[in-house]
Amino acid sequence: MSLPLSPQVFAILNGLIEDRAGLHYGPNDVEIGRDKISDRAEAAGFDSLLDYYYFLRYDPGGSAELDLLVDGLVVHETYFFREPDQLEVLVRRLLARRLSDDATVRIWCAACATGEEPLTLAMMLADLGLLRRVRIVASDISERALVRARSGEFTPRAVRSLPAGIEGRWILREGNRVRVEASLASAIEWRRMNLLDGAAIAQLGRFDVVLARNVLIYFGDDTVRRVVKSLSDALLPAGLLLVGASESLLRYGTSLSCEEHGGAFFYRKVA
Ligand SMILES: C[S@@+](CC[C@H](N)C(=O)[O-])C[C@H]1O[C@@H](n2cnc3c(N)ncnc32)[C@H](O)[C@@H]1O
Incomplete structure (x- = not known):
């Protein structure tokens, strides 16, 4: 099961993600991000997404972890001879x-x-x-x-x-x-x-x-x-x-x- 994600924590996590990679989620996209963000937070040893946010934002290891989070969120959909x-x-x-x-x-x-x-x-x-x-x-x-x-x-x-x-x-x-x-x-x-x-x-x-x-x-x-x-x-x-x-x-x-x-x-x- 995914960790709980309030609209407020979703908004501040989004701010970090958008600053790093440009990916833009609206307030209604919480469902899209919840599982992936939660999986990544748990893999990094967190059971609260607010604590995960503080880690991403302030810990010396936060920048590398933010890269991993972004890598899990981007959409790689592509194929040969597309358009x-x-x-x-x-x-x-x-x-x-x-x-x-x-x-x-x-x-x-x-x-x-x-x-x-x-x-x-x-x-x-x-x-x-x-x-x-x-x-x-x-x-x-x-x-x-x-x-x-x-x-x-x-x-x-x-x-x-x-x-x-x-x-x-x-x-x-x-x-x-x-x-x-x-x-x-x-x-x-x-x-x-x-x-x-x-x-x-x-x-x-x-x-x-x-x-x-x-x-x-x-x-x-x-x-x-x-x-x-x-x-x-x-x-x-x-x-x-x-x-x-x-x-x-x-x-x-x-x-x-x-x-x-x-x-x-x-x-x-x-x-
Ligand atoms: C849907 S794919 C498009 C692939 C290919 N250009 C095509 O049209 O089939 C979007 C790609 O953009 C990359 N991407 C998203 N944000 C990026 C950023 N800030 N800098 C570089 N690449 C980014 C993603 O990692 C993903 O691989």
């Missing part, structure tokens, strides 16, 4: 044109979860013979997700939407085990990165393309503005930011300009 049209247009139209004149391109997948998104990009690029000219950095706040990404092993759910020709070439299935061709995972630089850490983002250098798909939905409006500003700063002039199909930046008044290509939307840094 593929936008990626196809990016690779076949926008990047292929750019790469035709011997250039190299840097791409950052900024909330890659267990890695299916950057690996999908790597497959698309490799199929066109372009992967060796592209540097892909893939990051997430969740160490747990990154361990899976680096392993190159996935669940059958991750391959529920594969186009023809991918299985057998890039993805190998043996019973319930799904593996990705090893050269793809090793072509990607995997790192842990919190999108709220503007200083660490600035250290990554500049990118031609940044993907932040299906992550902004978990943030409150102020956090979205702050993260989009850091991501925009990480773009080279004329660089592109991609967000998820259900996400739009227009109501945040971003300085990026919105473009449509082949039915997919892209945000471009004004050169």
